[in-house]
Amino acid sequence: MEKVRLTVYRSSGEGRGRFQEFSVPFEEGMTVLGAMRYVEQNLDTTLAVRWNCKAARCGSCAAEINERPALMCKTRVESLGMDSTITVTPMKAYPNVRDLVSDPTENFDISGRIPAFKPKKGLKKPWVFYERDVERSQEFRRCIECFLCQDTCHVVREHKSGYVGPRHVIEAAALDMHPMDALKRHVYLNREAGLGFCNITKCCQDVCPEHIRITDNAIIPEKERGADVFYDPLVYAIKRLKGENK
């Protein structure tokens, strides 16, 4: 029977971990999560791996596969080449809990600080608005909070700049683009949420499993709105980049 070879990060959550090799029988259409579930059920029940839906809808099984941030449930083993060993490590942007599990709960604190949805005054009930009004916001609402964008963002990962990260920019943008919302969050984003530190490398939208165009449709528009309020030396670069866009 064909085997899948895995190198899995193991740690107690304190200090540096180590890598452990596993070999798992291959099954047609097998995903990396499928292989990890085989390990946790049959080879080592102490392996800490977070997963829920197995269907790329909940975002629990975010990790780094061969150093690339990805959902384990959505990465098919064959796509990585059957003759090589697959390396699985936890998301690096967050404190490691144990093995492949890291602790992304700081994101919930950030969510709680983003100015909440606030309906415009004097709206007649039931609310009337149209499909064209909801499409822009709905794109961001597809976010499954896997936090892979946060994990891949070098500003979030390496600098203690106070930048809230791409997930939260689209969270704010989704509210800004809500047709019934009364607030504008670019002031919050640019003044408190460190949006200015994003230098638009688009890494976040490259790893998004929901293919949300985080940079193009949320970060850049919010930066531009902010630029009217605060002078931002990056605007020049953004404009250039946008010009080069399709």
Add this chain to the structure above:
Amino acid sequence: MKPFNKNIGKDSEANLKAEHITADILIIGAGGAGLRAAIAAQERGADVIIVSKSLLGKAHTVMAEGGIAASLGDVDSKDNWEVHFSDIIAEGVYLSNWRMAEILAREAPGRVYELEHYGALFDRTSEGRIMQRAFGGHTYRRLCHVGDKTGLEMLRVLQSRVLHRQIRIMDETVVTRLFKAKGRICGAFTVRLRSGTLAVIEANAVIVATGGCGRLYMVTSNSWESTGDGAGLAYGAGAELMDMEMIQFHPTGMVYPPGAKGLLVTEGVRGEGGILLNSRGERFMERYSPTRKELDARDVVARAIYAEIEAGNGTEHGGVYLDISFKGRNFILKKLPGMYSQFMDFAGIDITKERMEVAPTVHYQMGGIRVDAESTATCIPGLYAAGEACAGLHGANRLGGNSLADILVFGKRSGENAAKYALGKRHNAIPEHEVHMESKRIASYLGRGTNPYVIAEKLRETMSTHAGIIRDGKELAEALGIVKRLKGDAKRMAVGGGLKYNKGLVECFAVNSMLLSAEAILRSALMRKESRGAHTRKDFPKKSPEWRRNIICRYSSGKMELSTADVPALPKRLAHLVKKEAY
């Protein structure tokens, strides 16, 4: 460096000390029902704490696809709560609690608008109102939706509200038992996975909002959490379980590849016009249900697909075909984006060009904890339940979209009623020796013993082969024997590692819950000597007027005791809305 994982696992009594936390209300589960309950309870002035087994925002609610059933009449203006009510009663095959059905039908529209006012963005009609789609068993187009990701939208909106209201959340925390003192609920014992510590939560009221038990079966649309934990906890505290034999098989789950087997293919595909074909290319639903065809109730369509596969009309991978490709690419990408990527990512199939292969998958439990229709209270003072964890609303078959309506309507009610009960009461102290015993019980799962995953696997296999879509007395009895043996094995369960993020330990708790739910399902299924809704007996293929009764399981002197209760009779003011049951 210390040898890996060797520093944990020998937990001494000392670090099995539990921290104490107090709240007015403890809510177990952070899905739609739990979060809605938390908001309602806090609005009433209660101090709330939410405990959830998964990370916040990952609850099974995010998997709900098709929509929320509510008779807004935005698309079909003739719709109203009375029609919705009669659909629930008739399609639940007259086993539903009429008062719960009435409450749901009346209050669902209000809850949908409320969710919109919380910030949810539903798809729109050309008049700018909330778009509603057709679903099986609903007389009118009734499901308010956001593409095929309605549950995600609902959960995010509620989650954001909970976070902004600064309601306390302990996620990735498992509740292992409920405590009672002087006959009423007084708290719960928990294991916090990320920190690997124990906590005792003192609360006057507990709301169980833990969802269902789909993981009792090999092929299921349910995620990791659905192991019947709520039923296990409530039953352990003395509450009654009802209608446990009623397990819903969703007609359409993925069949291929093996790793994706069971993943839900939303009823929205059929709601938007998709048709079912067997391997001979025949639209077989025309034979089984000439007028409603693909949009008959779920039990009917699931049995039809099952029968086609059994008759040898199945596809290569043991399913039937579901085709929506004729609707065109743009339509599909707008209305069913989740389905498009699910098939693309997992099976390499482009549903805008090709047919899907589907077969029934375990989806929902209609039964669960028995509650009072108005207040969601159980028979134990202080214990409430809402959502899939409780029984009564859906009878013998749930209509699509009614579960999202259920969790909003009864989530809110449970929060309000628990607050009414809990506020102003003095805390009953949790008996110290029970806390000690529970710590010891948890410690007993750490060490060498039977692998819980092996027991779970055997249980799933047993339930799938012996208590599936078509059942019979002999097989059910045999399964009950196996479950009894597995209960013995479960006494010797243990895993390596310590308390910190030990999924094996969590599986030990889950196995106990699953065994309890399995026993209740099997005993109830054996008792119900007829075929009704989701429960089909080969040896009793007809529906019987004698069995228009609910089966109730409760703990009594060391074993599970079963009894029946008449389905409450419809009052005069509602009776005229419902067609008389035909036999």
